Amino acid sequence: MKINGVELRRVAMPLKAPFRTSFGVASSRDVLLIRVVTADAEGWGECVALSEPRYNAEYVEGAADMLRRFLIPALAHAERPHLAGAAFAPFKGHRMAKAGLETAVLDAWLRSSGESLAGYLGAEKSRVPSGVSVGIMETIPELLDTVEGYVAEGYVRIKLKIEPGWDLEPVRAVRERFGDELLLQVDANAAYSLSDAPGLARLDDFGLLLIEQPLADDDLVQHAQLARRLRTPVCLDESIDSAAQAAAAITLGACSIINVKPGRVGGYLEARRIHDLCRAHGVPVWCGGMMETGIGRAANVALAALPGFTLPGDTSGSSRYFATDLTPPFELAEGHLAVPAGPGIGVDPLQEVLSEVTVSTEWITI
Ligand code: OSB
Ligand code: MG
Structure with a gap:
């Protein structure tokens, strides 16, 4: 599976009501989406890091940096999902960044073979x-x-x-x-x-x-x-x-x-x-x-x-x-x-909603 490149997309999702935990209060969700583009499919992953490192050490901006600087370049040597983990392993930690990218690769790979993630x-x-x-x-x-x-x-x-x-x-x-x-x-x-x-x-x-x-x-x-x-x-x-x-x-x-x-x-x-x-x-x-x-x-x-x-x-x-x-x-x-039954994660973003909430996009060629 040849990966052409990866898009990092920041979206701002307002929450219906503020959500308070022992580590802080959130009133909107700052999401980093990852889209992997191959010759015959594209795959989506959501990096779950929060805006600030209060739940764990990761945070959105740090994950984006990790992805563009280390993890996306490492994909050049691992274009199948089960090889991504080994390609990412030399880089310590940053598991949420790794997970988002691995999921996008896995989704693209499953979509091209028609199999559901489930x-x-x-x-x-x-x-x-x-x-x-x-x-x-x-x-x-x-x-x-x-x-x-x-x-x-x-x-x-x-x-x-x-x-x-x-x-x-x-x-x-x-x-x-x-x-x-x-x-x-x-x-x-x-x-x-x-x-x-x-x-x-x-x-x-x-x-x-x-x-x-x-x-x-x-x-x-x-x-x-x-x-x-x-x-x-x-x-x-x-x-x-x-x-x-x-x-x-x-x-x-x-x-x-x-x-x-x-x-x-x-x-x-x-x-x-x-x-x-x-x-x-x-x-x-x-x-x-x-x-x-x-x-x-x-x-x-x-x-x-x-x-x-x-x-x-x-x-x-x-x-x-x-x-x-x-x-x-x-x-x-x-x-x-x-449980979604379609190929890959089984759902697609609604383009209109996606463009409305998108704050920035960045394309990284492999
Ligand atoms: O500790 O499970 C948690 C939300 C953000 C960060 C950490 C946690 C949570 C939740 C909500 O409890 C989980 C969800 O509804 O997605
Ligand atoms: Mg918990």
Whole structure:
């Protein structure tokens, strides 16, 4: 597969409402799209780095620099998707940049052979259950109204963002209002320390599915210590950036569930390795999200259809974040999203929407 060149495209997607986490608040999504052009197909990838390095070390402008300076030139030696990882390996880190480019190459390659990403990855489902991530709010009534809206839309699982001072009360209020049957979990984005263990143990009474990333990204040992002090299962997000790290976390007992985000781990092929590893160890996985547009969402939904994804993911409908998505919108049907079945990621950007939200484009010849 001869690659002619790669387009980097920055798009500005306004969010329907500000989204607050323990690491910051976002009111628009600054997205880097990657389009790989070959003689017989083109492929799309979405780099999920955020504008600022607050979730992890990557950020959009840094990813764009990494792509133009190192990763796109390295593609000259790796024009098949399964060779891209090896071509990128000499360059440390920057997994979100690598993932975006690898996905675009994979999409172009699959489109030229007519195979779907879901089929290629080994998906066994034609639809996946939808969970939704709910930001930190000013007040409990505001939170309850928001959750009520999502429950009415059919979301099958609610995730509450938490931080010190916004944890026990919101969880208690949501449990009281929506009952014990609601699948409920929390995500701290590394906002706590081990000395908060007694407070976090008070969440044990609420029957949560899991607590996601309570402690610092780089502290597997303390996560293992915390996990022994909680009945709520510990799930890792930020800490897991590779299959090797997933193996270490499982071995240490740092988590019993893993949130798989393809961008965070360097792409869909590494994400599948983590899936395979976790499945072999009986560790449930679910597909996380990074507020993707339809481009990234399509690929996430394909991954979430693999058999080891036994918990609902943050695979929400397009309308969770965007009034107008870049692709035909993903919409919930009985709390599920349909897995795209067309070639590659199975969706195309709507040209009119795309040009409206595009901030800049850059063409890099290989
Ligand atoms: O920690 O899972 C996270 C969004 C941005 C960065 C990190 C996270 C999130 C979410 C929302 O929780 C996921 C989504 O709905 O796409
Ligand atoms: Mg998370």
